[in-house]
Amino acid sequence: MTDIDTDFETIRIETPGNYVGHLVLDRPEDMNTVSATMLEELDEAVDVLEDHEGVRAIYITGEGEKAFSAGADVSSNGAMDNREGVEHSRYGQRVFGKFRESDLPVIAGIDGYALGGGLELSMCADLRVASESSEMGLPEHNLGLLPGWGGTQRLQRLIGESAAKYVVFTAERIPAERMHELGFVHEVYDDDEFEEQGLEFAANVAGGPPIAQKYTKRAMREGWDNMEAGLELEASAFGHLLDTEDLSEGITAFVTDQEPEFEGK
Template sequence: MDADSDDSDATPTAFETLRIERTDAVARVIFDRPAELNTITPALLEEFATVIDTLEADNDVGCLLLSGAGDRAFSAGAELTALADDEMTTTDGVELARTGQQTFGRLDACDTPVVAAVDGVCLGGGMELATAADLRLATADSTFGQPEHSLGLLPGWGGTQRLPNLIGESRAKEIIFTGDHYTAAEMADYGFLTRVVDGDEFSERAMEVAEQVAAGPPLAQKYTKRAMGAGRDDTDAGLEIEAHAFGQLLDTEDFSEGVTAFQNDDDPAFTGE
């Protein structure tokens, strides 16, 4: 999905590997290396980390919508030439893995909801990136996979941890151990994708999902993400956050707005207060 459109208010940026475009409360982050299938470089990771922090701090942003430039790939993963460089040491590899883990960890822990819109190839680090989002939708002809084992590697940007949490350990091991490519329909069946959309309506549907999410209650969304994140490793901790958040949300203007809108059979206008 190339996110260019006439009704978007483009936000100028100084980034070399990314573009940010704003449409009301939706901030579209476009990985902008189409000739390289939007492969991920250390420079892209650095810029993406800055983008995540900047947009999360913007109270006017209600949803991040991730996509790849061009019509061939969301992201084909890490830039292979950098990995195969004879000058890269074991220490360099560890640091690269940690950088990717930390950047995608920022995305995972971001209080702002994140939607990944996959159109085309989504492999390796690109799939790890999509896994760190909250919702994933894709065109019917998109392709997914974790091919690292075919290179004698393993997913190093969180894939061994987040993918099992998302779709179960057995499915995750199948995808990682085989290194096979999977269709969008298969990934939807596995629970990885929330929606599969025809290509001719994909851009519109992706924006509709992002706009719906962006219109949600910011405080409730933030606490929901935090409770779910804590509960992955410790159910009791997740339940404790859930309970405290529930009580705090009862004393917000958003709750009053939600109740009033429900009683009047109207759509609520949440403000995050």
């Protein structure tokens, strides 16, 4: 396992192989809360991972067993007036949104608490896996606030309006199995197997056809609010993929009952 050479203070990036770029939220002493510095470093990290030729998928986890991220670090973000609060919300929305906008598949591995801003970050992943003892929630209403880094919009698009309102209005910590039932979490693993199985899940996604995955994310993203635009991009992408070596590799592997080895060509 090697690290990508960076000067990050609150996160680190590892490349464990299998085309996975492992982004670790690295403030375990503060339950990996999202500080102003972490926001800036996450902003940069997306670009670093997208530019790394050995990375085909991003896997986000939190250091330690207590939390993926327990939310925003209020102390480091400091007191803000109204205007600063608006801009802080917009910046967090944009930074987290970069993971959703990325052409790379993004997987969030939730072990422990994913609360507030931590849960909002995981909403921008394409897929989410969790350990069985994990708990998730948006506690902002208990503070007299509302989720400000995309939670009011993104969660309802993932699990539906009614279920999202339940999560927001109750401000409760919801077990991983319940979030799995709601469709937010895709796989729940035993606590003692989470580290291995979560990374294996990410590696399986990273081993998929890179060009097809890129076009799939673009088509689904474009069709989020405009299905006709998404369908048009889907048709265009389908045609472009017919000329790829990956398609030939996939067909050959299917016919011979072998595992395909996609090269992104």
